[in-house]
Amino acid sequence: MKKSKLKKLCAVTLALTLGMSVLVGCGGSANKTTAKAQVLTYNLNADPKTLDPALNASVDGAIVVSNTFEGLCKLDEKDKAIAGVAEKWDVSKDGTVYTFHLRDSKWSNGDTVKAGDFEYAWKRVLNPTTAAEYAYQMSYLKNANEYNQGKVVKETGVKATADDVGVKAIDDKTLEVTLAEPCSYFLELTAFPCYFPVNKALVENNSEWALKAETYISNGPFKMTDYKIKDQIVLEKNENYYGKDNVKLDKVNMKLVTEETSAWASYKTGDFDMVDVVPNSETQTALKDGTATAFKALGTYFYVLNLDKDKVSAIDPEAAKVLSDSRVRKALNLAVDRPSIVENITKGGQIPAHSFVAEGIPGPDGKDFAQKEYFSPKANIEEAKKLLAEAGYPDGKGFPTLIATYNPESGNGDIAQALQDMWKNNLGITVELQSQEWKVFQKTRTDGKYEIGRHAWLGDYVDPMTFLEMWQSTSGLNVAKYKSPEYDKLLQGAKVEQDATKRIDLMHKAEDVLMEDMPIVPLYYYVSVKGVKSYVKDVRVSPLGFIYFDKAYIEGK
Template sequence: MRRFVAGMLAVLMLAAVGCSGRSSSGSQEMVIRMNIGTNPPSLDPRVTTGLPEAHVEIALFEGLMRLDEKGNAIPGAAARYEVNDDATVFTFYLRDGLKWSNGDPLTAEDFVWTWKSVLDPLLASEYAYQLYYIKGAEEMNTFTSDPKWENASDEEIKAEFERLAQNFGAVALDDKTLRVTLEAPTPYFLSLTAFHVYYPVHRASVEANPEAWFRNPDTLVGNGPFRLVSWTDKDKVIVEKNPNYWGANEVKLDKIEFYLIEEESTATTMFENGELDIIESGVNTAELDRLKEQYPNELKILPDLGIYYYLFNVEKEPLNDKRVRQALALAIDRNAIVTQITKGGQVPAYALVPEGIPEGNGDFRLNGGDFFQEDVEKARQLLAEAGYPNGQGFPTLTILYNTSEGHQRIAEAIQEMWKNNLGINVQLTNQEWGVYLDSRSTGDYEIARAGWIGDYIDPMTFIDMFVTGGGNNDTNWGNAQYDALVNTAKKSADAAERYKAMHEAEAILMDEMPIMPIYFYTRVIMVSEDVEGWSMPLTSPLNLRDASIKK
């Protein structure tokens, strides 16, 4: 999942709202106000890719399973499940009386229809590949890549899609029973069903207004613990308790207000003034030392499963030369970035996959080791071999980042390092979150800031991002050997073979260097001592389903 925040930088600030509440009517409501840092481009869980929108979606929707505070998959919309002996067939039994937020009954067919819609090539969901574990899903989503479909009409594509969908491995046996047949055993499949691309959406609402159903409280019909009240661009999204949620009696909050403030200094000041209760994104990293001292009981630095990195658009010269990409990666001081700029316990990254993912009795990252270290002399040599001795003749490239003071500080530091170490100049430009995502996905950039949080606890959540043509591969890089190794790891039931293939794939990626790892994330959070019941598993957005204020 794409991370919006920078620097330390997923700082969650959770504080008491008090029993007096904050409703405009003066009634005593339990309300939490959280900054998510930017305006979500969408709240359609089938197509979104970033954390800002995920924080809202986890309040509005729920998958078959959900994650507890330790990241374990526990029953969500499904009351229970069964799995066959070789772990290729899961049967989910929905809870009795499940309803959408508008009161309509929610059935197993709603999940099947939603998953099919994710795979529809006309939707162009970047996360469709996360359903490829289901039998028949990949062919349903990718058949249009065959040149013979290049000039096909939408009607022709829909007809072929429906034909292929007859073999889809997800089937509603009745209103309450869903059988899912996988292509191969997938150890993290249960966790995937808690991920947003597996959330169900309300078919009638989507079909009535396909482009904007998620914008309006009357048409955003969800099945989560909260329902949409309002969405004001560049201000806030407000949700309230959903009385039709199966676990409504467990939900203690009346409302959540998601603020969309991009300026870190503004968000931090608002928190300190009591105007915000949570900052998921937007703590001023320049103030982190003071905040540590001033809020010793509230400030916590926790492990995270994510990486902050730069993308190289390999179709742009001179970034189409591997030696140039390697030179740029070798010429920055990651330790200086994490100690002088982000200051939140981040770890310099010399690989793609962070620590924290088990491999047998060990750890995938520790077993694989680092792939490189800073080496300015080698970087200069590589740049000279590519035809740019001492940076001479090297074109002025541009670093793109989404608007954030933290991202800007990091980009400025890298700009200076490349100037001092390689003699090259780069420019900086920033864009609002949605525009920035569009620029990346269309290849309208040269170098771009990126971040990724694991969607489940397995190396594959990082490795499969960079397959050729992958929905989250914005580098335009592809490698057939890499693709084959990823496919082997996905299809193999042998753990040793899986990990071996993923280590080899990561080695190819780090040699080709279409991305430049910078650091592995931590979660720097501030939690009011008056708040309890919130959870933040490694692979999940902040979840306020069970949050409350001490009385």
């Protein structure tokens, strides 16, 4: 991919940088761009379920949203908060009250972005009728949980309303935010999509605003000018963006080709400048010849086991019975040989998992949070068979047939088949595979209409809590329907603990509980392999899964 040894060395060095975002290309400046129209064609490799910041819960949708919207803060190359729509802020001495002062900024239709747009957007996420999966991410706000869950306010003893939530527009340019407890990463949270503002005047009167380009009004570096489902999303420079002079691309054509082999072929012929996924069969060769680049990703690929007895019983009562047994769940986990998956299927340098929280999060002592090995990445067949026998199914006899559901994109089918073979050969049990289109599969998983499901998680911010809190009993992302009072108590304690060492210890104890109950089967920690042409400069690929085009440009195409 690179045109010189220097460029190749720079790309490799950046790709191996841990815990940081990566800039594609080795610099260059605006005065080096040509007068030719700056157009980048990128394949998203997905057809997003939704592009509404309040409702999106997938990385593909977040990539679109993060280039079209901007929050109070945005993230720098190290994924730390810097000024966004808020040009400055004040924090109370106790760390619970933030006063954000907004800069002069506009929506893509020319309307002024107001503090009230943020207040409306945040309360919209929390409104129970919105049914936002990420409502739990707003729980740091005072009385957010009470409003979202229909509980009473402690101070008044009266059922909470939106007015009780700790966010208030003081005037058009001042937003006051009150937290339930101090949060060391709250500024980073304000750069996350569910905290983005929406145009109140538009959204409250149009429930389908996010489905059409003409009504997709945003406030980020790009605006949407075309949206054809299963075809493309066209983003153009937003001339109303306050930082438009620093945006070099005129247009980003986001293609929605979900068949990665076809997308890769288009990339090889030059029809695509960048592709989000490299086929597993091409990964090793592409990494060697420079047509692909590996980026650090803070994420875990795993399978989730449905513990909702009622939902699973509607599919198969016997499946509900075995999945409710922690010995069975542990057996399913121990029967998996992770090194063989990353060496023979994914082939992109992924790391076999030994915990749920991914590697790459340093603690206050400088050590990686994921330092504990809860299970060997290699299959422990003897222990797995022992546990299955203790559950009443020696050598798999009498064990019901389970169904594992997945979406076929990005080599997921190959991994599903490998798991199917391991569970058959190592435990003597039969697992049928069910493939569903990505949009359909997301709903199936969210609705709990599955037995075993493919899953993956990229951190929303650089802290173990982003992995652990999704399994709290009140989390909208808890598709396992895992419920543990002990787990909830430990995480809640970690959220209010101000001593960094004690806080980390509480989260370690919470993961101990999670891995003992095993509602999930972690497989590997992510490495993000993407195809990026050598003439594509300064695209930022974050370990959190976001791809930012606001500083990107084309040079030498």
